[in-house]
Amino acid sequence: MPEQLVHDENSSGSNSNAAGRVSLEKAARVLNIFREGFLTIIAVAGVICIIGITAAYFLNASFVVFKTGSMEPHYPVGAISLTIKIPAKELKPGDVASVLRDGASVLITHRVVSVNGDPAGPQTGKAVLTLKGDANSSEDPVLYTVASAQKVIFTVPHLGAWVMAMRGPWFLGAATLVVSVLVAWSFWPKRDRKHRAEPEKTIGRLDAES
Structure with missing residues (x-):
């Protein structure tokens, strides 16, 4: 009976950890979508600026x-x-x-x-x-x-x-800060999920053997 209780507790703990990992992965995906979308908007705005400067020069x-x-x-x-x-x-x-x-x-x-x-x-x-x-x-x-x-x-x-609002110092400062954070985030080294998962599998096997 005690062994069954320990096994049930380990199972519930594993389920909680799995649910937590799923929630973190969903949050990471949402943040990645937001980051990619914002960077795309910045890129499009940059292209529009280049077109405007070119038109201003030639026309x-x-x-x-x-x-x-x-x-x-x-x-x-x-x-x-x-x-x-x-x-x-x-x-x-x-x-x-x-x-x-x-x-x-x-x-x-x-x-x-x-x-x-x-x-x-x-x-x-x-x-x-x-x-x-x-x-x-x-x-x-x-x-x-x-x-x-x-x-x-x-x-x-x-x-x-x-x-006119975007030409203001507050907007320019905030936009520069946001873009800097997103650029740093996009180049930030990512952890390998496989390496994080291996120790958990190993622990699970040891618990089963004991």
Whole structure:
């Protein structure tokens, strides 16, 4: 009878250990899936960044984030637009363009109302633009005499707000920490499960023989 009790206790202990190993293996698989998924997202984001940099270099493309509601409802606050740099004289009424006046540091992105030649003559290569925000009741109070402008090609609503948030120091710091941990984890040496299982089998055989 005592031998049977000892055997039952050993069996229950072995079952508990097996259940614990199964739970750990499931948790490890879930963590591995999370790690691989996150690294895949980072890789895709890297490819998108490379494509964006290449397009910016060869096509004079850039992105503009709408921070005010002057172009609503078609261009809400937080929208992001892809723009391509073109000569200002190639703009047409109805186009949406970003311009930077001489001496100014902030882009103005409004709809083109009219395009006229520079009074100083065509040799300047500039054009005089009249712009107006879609949500504004009147045209901009100033004219924009510029040689080039960023013409809006397409727009994605709300994405710009996320882009601006990701440029913040807190997000960059947290993202760097998470990526560093995941990269270190992916290269961390893994234990061989066979070596861990062998001692348990050996102990089980000794218990059975005794």
